[in-house]
Amino acid sequence: MSNLTVLLFLSTLLFSSSFAFQSDELLLDDEEFGLEGGSHPRSPEPVTSDSPPKQTPSIRRRYSDPDLDSKIQFTLEHAFGDSDFSPAGTFSARLKTWSHGGQTLTKLRFSRNEFSDEEKYAFQTLLKGDDFYRIRLPSNVVNPPGREYVIASVRARCLPRDGLDEHIVIHMDGANILAVSYGSPGACPYPRQLKLPAKWTFNSHTILKSGEQAPRTPIFTEEILGSSENKEGEAEAPVERSFWAKYWMYLIPLGLIVMNAVTQASNMAEEQPAGSQGQAPAAIQRGSAPRRR
């Protein structure tokens, strides 16, 4: 039962804009996708696939409608420095067409070709010159290359670790690839040191990303304000501060004034005789006058 609610939640996330009815197949498909995507994802993206992947045939093919769900392949091409592009690997994915016309790519798998000897040599040349290793993808996966190829590049010295580590983030919009980010999975601090890879195998991480939807601007109606006010009232009620905490700013000056007044009063009492003495300056000449007090 809880599984079902999670799935429902998933589906509402997917169809947040316009979703009226959803067929069973899609739900099942979602389940499959949810299982294969690793840990239960809260949103369909990013889809992470680890490499080297095994070409597992789609088992649940029969559940999905062939019209709505098609398998596609597109190639990754690479170039060394200013050389021409040549195939370097293949992406295979499933293109899902939604009832409202949108398309999304799921279950991305990537198989990287091994470097040939010439390519190894070319790559070593790149490493020596700290030159660019460039890759490209078609900008549309349905009818490649689409409008134009999407290019990304990295300094070759960023890639070698034990093997060759690469991190590919593909930004998708429907069936279109907007851009691809390519680089090492970690840091690549400058100045870059020359380091030859121990193994000539690629360790690829691929992430598929589609944009986030902006949350709607909250509209605070009178109602929400009212409720927040109530909450605030409730929150404030238990904080019962002591009399001193509330009124210290009045009490301190008051105390000061009182103290001042008291000392003044005592001074007055003392000075009263002195004042009377002042009124009779003639008394000074009489040396015994103070003693009379």
Place this chain on the structure above:
Amino acid sequence: MAIRFYLILVVFLLSAIVSFSLYEDQVGLMDWHQRYIGKVKHAVFHTQKTGRKRVIVSTEENVVASLDLRHGEIFWRHVLGTNDAIDGVDIALGKYVITLSSEGSLLRAWNLPDGQMVWETSLHSAQHSKSLLSVPINLKVDKDYPILVFGGGYLHAVSPIDGEVLWKKDFTAEGFEVQRVLQPLESSIIYVLGFLHSSEAVVYQIDSKSGDVVAEKSMAFPGGFSGEISSVSNDKVVVLDSTRSILVAISFVDGGISFQKTHISDLVEDSGKAEILSPLLSNMLAVKVNKRTIFVRVGGEGKLELVDSLSDETAMSDSLPVADDQVAFASVHHEGSKIHLMVKLVDDLDTVLLRESIQMDQHRGRVHKVFINNYIKTDRSNGFRALIVMEDHSLLLLQQGAIVWSREEGLASVTDVTTAELPVEKDGVSVAQVEHTLVDWLKGHVLKLKGSLLLASPEDVVAIQEMRMKSSGRSKLTRDHNGFRKLFIALTRAGKLFALHTGDGSIVWSVLLNSPACARPSGISLYQWQVPHHHAMDENPSVLVVGRCGSDSSAPGVLSFVDVYTGKEISSSDIGHSVVQVMPLPFTDSTEQRLHLIADTNGHVHLYPKTSEALSIFQREFQNVYWYNVEADNGIIRGQGMKSTCSDETADEYCFTTRELWTVVFPSESEKIISTLTRKPNEVVHTQAKVSTDQDVLYKYVSRNLLFVATVSPKGAGEIGSVTPEESALVVYLIDTITGRILHRLSHQGCQGPVHAVFSENWVVYHYFNLRAHKYEVTVVEIYDQSRAENKNVWKLVLGKHNLTAPISSYSRPEMFTKSQSYFFPQSVKTIAVTSTAKGITSKQLLIGTIGDQILALDKRFVDPRRTLNPSQAEKEEGIIPLTDSLPIIPQSYITHALKVEGLRGIVTAPAKLESTTHVFAYGVDLFYTRLAPSKTYDSLTDDFSYALLLITIVALVAAIYITWVLSEKKELSEKWR
């Protein structure tokens, strides 16, 4: 309960917001405002029987204004909308100014003395066509002639009294273009002349009372017309045929139409393509052939004869009736630094009524337009005054051989602005002459003291105000300690450079750009070329003006270097390649000249200055120079890296080729780039860390290589409301321009442009329209760096185990997160800017140019994504304002106070030396400058601080101490004597 809550909220807000506001007597102390009208298109004089002589002008900035003919001041002025271009202006009934605008679809009447709108009529228009305004000259006031307006395919007759449409006539027939609407004096018949398919002349005679067509005649002309037309008299027009080599006089006197052809080659030898010039001269027309202007008289039967020929650089006015049925016109031509004005009779070109030569004090280029007006001199003879519009858009009135007044109207079309320092005060320059003497100083302070003690009489108050207005050399031409005196260098559309002083807005110098390659290059942009500070102090700072010869983007570029102190053009060179993009590099050579890269249309970049030193600096950083270009029409952003030097034979060693490193391809069916923005390259960020209340540290992701891009659905690129919310979406991106990584992508469903954005430090604020909520929205996005988030432990910092000093590389995988929040904003926005201070410590304010042409200063704290509905006590102490759904507009925070910067187009901020203060310069049709202190002037005393009061207080205290000491001594003595 709700009321109490609101009260608490209001009290809290009032106490929390340090809003910028002025007292009434502080207006004009540090701000100035200049009103302009733009380049004049039409001018109508109104000088008869009035006390105030005035001229009504309409301009290319869509301004209609009434100017004082004596002093050139603006009596009144109206700035129409940007799409409401004025087609014609005239005076009707002697008391209304009639303007026709928006391709002949809006007719307005303004009251002549005060500029109040009397009536407005929107006319029906069905198609794009040229528009004509014909206001009858009322000789008999009792006879009510209508105003005739042709525009949008319809001829309208409009009553001048109340703007009522009397009748309208449809001329929207296929291929019919109305060319002239003529109404002979004392006649009730209106002639409408038009061309059908450019080959047949059609004349309609229309009854002016009812609008009925009385007669219609047409006649085919086999050669076809070119469309240029000049009406020489009430029943005759002259047109050029389609080959532009034959002048055709068309007369349509009561009976029929008749053509009379004259070959231009018969008039002048070796004629090329001719062009009819716009001045309207009676029975004569001016034709431009082979760079010469010829005058052709039209005889009674349409016979054309050549009367005179002038050099090309002559500007002419329309003809003007003078006494005794004579008609005169003015012509102006140049000779060195002098201009010669001549007024001649049209009938007899040898009779020169007026010949004047005027010395121009500064270079203003050629004369573009002349308007003349006559007046009766004291000796009862005819006098003439001429209003001339120069190439730099300035407007001058000439009378009696002198320039009576001039207006620098070029400043109404500022395209780019930069700042420059004034020269340092030299020993030789005596300060005493500018500063007051000691007595004056004391007097002033006594007055101030009176003012602050509320003892001042009204006269004193006036004196104090006056003193403050021209206080202590605020317009001195030297640098000051606080950096309040600066120059704003403004480049105008006419290609003229102005230096404006921040103190009072006076023009320190101005220079009209020249080029060896073409006469007058159009300026594109302005860069700081040389800002000497550490070494090379003896050099004068200079600015670089990039221009091009011609309007096409592939036209060859021109570089001009202008000395900021003197305003002299140091050098100007034709660079031999086109200019697509100019990139200032963060390197300077030993004379503090900044290195610039200029990209051309072939994809090559060129390094400037072309010196070997600059080349060696550039070669050192060759590997680390990247650039990008945005192909907005194509929807592609390309990142480029340097490759090698150009291999062409023509190219020199300063030319480099590039290679494509990354691309971002926006799907053309769903996204269209409408706005791109980067941070200001010279912005200073004080601290990278942001400490929040719970002792947590957030590190700002501060990168110079971030690009903000906004795209909308192609359908939604039009006006607001032209699409439904489902069809339109707005997507914003933050892209690293070195690697092309998309760091942030957020889509707003149901939203639409135009997007106005501002990018500073680690945040972007952008303004757009939400179609679902029917409101404008403002969203803030802040980017934080997560790779430095572990550096929270003090011990780590003490022991140096942190990565704060590690160099940042764009090739590392970015670990960052964004925070964003949206608010409604009640106004439509023209532009947004942000304040900038010298060290970046002072909190920032957004400067929002609103649709009302005012500038609103909004604290950045209002657009903080950490705002919550109920901030905790700690958050409140930090200054977080409770979240509201819309941003407040506090009337006191308009920095333009009561003024309007008409036609606002841009806001430029520049830091002063004093950390708390920033210069703000706004330009549009008007110019406005003020100094702002977003967190109040915490580092200096205010201008009106009374030093005298302080001095007197100290003196009084010292005196009191002395007196009490003497008294106590006395008392003690008497005590001892006791």
